[in-house]
Amino acid sequence: MIALPAGVRxxxxxxxVDFxxxxxxxxxLAAAELGTDPFSGVVLVFRSKRSDRVKILTWDDSGLVLIWKQLEASTFRWPPIVDGTLRLTAVEFAALFSGIDWRRVQATREIPKPSVPA
Structure with missing residues (x-):
């Protein structure tokens, strides 16, 4: 698993894409098609036609980092496209990258703090 900085886009x-x-x-391609600066620290995720491979591109202040991953027995489950955009939380992305169906990942519920009766 790769570690992503907190708050990274x-x-x-x-x-x-052509792998x-x-x-x-x-x-x-990111600059032309996605309209984003690939050297800004944003994490860019690209998939293959068969959805069994993924490439992740990011800039780490000293150079471009390219991560390539292929699942052996299954395919990555991609979120639906809504208004031309795919959206995932960091937890859902971690599940996707691990080959887990991101739809089964749930955000942790906040535990209520006990209060002392007055």
Missing amino acids: ILLASKP RKGAHSLAA
């Missing part, structure tokens, strides 16, 4: 490309593309080609 995660952008998922809504269309599959022969390397880091610089994906950065150029």
Whole structure:
């Protein structure tokens, strides 16, 4: 599992990409298609046509980092496209990256603080 900084923006490309593309080609694609600066620290997630592979691109202040992952026995479960956008929380993204169905992940409930009767 990769560790993401708190509050980092995660952008998922809504269309599959050619997985022969390397880091610089994906950065150029992100700038052109997603309208984002790939050198701003944003995490960019790209998927293959078969949805069994994912490439993650980010900038870590010293260079581009490209992470490539392929699931052996299943496919990644992608969220639906709503208004042209895919949205996931950090917890849902961690589940997606681990190959877990992100729809089964639930946010932790806040535990109420006990109060002392007055």
